[in-house]
Amino acid sequence: xxxxxxxxDKSHLLDDKDRALINAYQGGFPLSERPYADVGEKLGLSExxxxxxxxxxxxxxxxxRFGPLYNAERLGGGLTLAAMKIPEAEFxxxxxxxxxxxxxxxxxxxxxxxxxxxxxxxxxxxxIEETCKRIEEKTGYPVYNMPKEKEFFVELKFEA
Amino acid sequence: MELTEADxxxxxxxxxxxxxxxxxxxxxxxxxxxxxxxxxxxxxxMISLGVIxxxxxxxxxxxxxxxxxxxxxxxxxxxxxxxxxxxxxxxDFVTLCYQRPRRLPDWPYTLFCMIHGKERDAVLKQVDVLAxxxxxxxxERAVLFSGRRFKxxxxxxxxxxxx
Numbered sequence: 001x002x003x004x005x006x007x008x009d010k011s012h013l014l015d016d017k018d019r020a021l022i023n024a025y026q027g028g029f030p031l032s033e034r035p036y037a038d039v040g041e042k043l044g045l046s047e048x049x050x051x052x053x054x055x056x057x058x059x060x061x062x063x064x065r066f067g068p069l070y071n072a073e074r075l076g077g078g079l080t081l082a083a084m085k086i087p088e089a090e091f092x093x094x095x096x097x098x099x100x101x102x103x104x105x106x107x108x109x110x111x112x113x114x115x116x117x118x119x120x121x122x123x124x125x126x127x128i129e130e131t132c133k134r135i136e137e138k139t140g141y142p143v144y145n146m147p148k149e150k151e152f153f154v155e156l157k158f159e160a
Numbered sequence: 161m162e163l164t165e166a167d168x169x170x171x172x173x174x175x176x177x178x179x180x181x182x183x184x185x186x187x188x189x190x191x192x193x194x195x196x197x198x199x200x201x202x203x204x205x206m207i208s209l210g211v212i213x214x215x216x217x218x219x220x221x222x223x224x225x226x227x228x229x230x231x232x233x234x235x236x237x238x239x240x241x242x243x244x245x246x247x248x249x250x251x252d253f254v255t256l257c258y259q260r261p262r263r264l265p266d267w268p269y270t271l272f273c274m275i276h277g278k279e280r281d282a283v284l285k286q287v288d289v290l291a292x293x294x295x296x297x298x299x300e301r302a303v304l305f306s307g308r309r310f311k312x313x314x315x316x317x318x319x320x321x322x323x
Binding site: 011025028032033036037047054055057060061062063065066067068070071075085099107109111112113114117148151152153154159 | 163171174175176177178180181182183184185186196200203204206209210211212213214215216217218219220222223224225227229231241242245246248249254255256257258259260261263266267272302304305306307308309310
């Protein structure tokens with residue numbers, strides 16, 4: 001394992017109870033009057049412990065957030081996956097330009113001629129095309145817009 | 161069913177996350193003049209409508225040791241996309257599966273699936289398993305491992321669904 005990978009992998013910070021929380025509640029968090037107490041009862045923890053553990057995992061950035069994960073399209077917004085083909089020498093400067101757009105969510109370098117891949121989320125569906133155009137104007141490179149046409153349902157769950 | 165103005169208010173106020181108090185839904189309700197029971201009912205409704213995809217912990221997969229995040233793309237003929245998409249999504253190691261448009265001539269691929277693995281070689285073997293078991297040995301494909309990650313904002317929307 002590379003040093004960078006070691007630094008990123010924080011799974012050693014988790015104990016069995018943290019893992020049980022993550023594995024059980026990546027969805028389906030209770031909608032009850034005292035949800036933390038209900039979760040604690042199932043896992044053998046007090047209400048305070050459940051709250052403290054979730055807070056700690058947020059602080060350690062093992063969780064990005066805790067609460068609802070929205071479907072942007074059903075909220076009336078736009079969402080797409082986009083790619084660009086950027087010469088290696090210019091990659092770093094273009095990635096900075098692209099990431100300045102608030103509509104750009106996570107952005108990954110990938111091993112391919114199309115080497116920059118990012119998600120765009122906009123308040124309206126029309127915002128996608130418009131943002132792609134603005135990114136093209138700013139960077140001088142074309143944006144390949146690849147909106148989803150169909151989703152095949154998969155339960156997304158990472159085992160901790 | 162359309163979301164009401166009250167729903168949108170609730171969407172805004174819980175977007176940063178649930179408060180860490182004994183009765184979080186009551187505290188959320190106080191902020192927008194809604195009863196605890198109404199907050200709970202509206203969240204239930206939004207889950208059933210698919211506006212909320214999941215309600216709970218959103219993990220950073222890198223930090224859990226899933227560092228080999230591979231986007232596997234396949235040039236599946238249009239008439240077979242549904243069949244193969246259904247097959248792919250039945251595999252445990254496939255974490256997402258989408259149909260997306262070709263962008264010719266640079267990009268002939270129609271079906272995208274994500275494999276989040278802990279080791280690169282294991283991910284490549286899983287791609288071979290898909291090809292073999294679904295009869296796709298002759299189908300053009302590419303595996304794009306993620307390199308540097310430049311931005312991951314606290315995903316308020318279901319951005320993970322797309323990459």
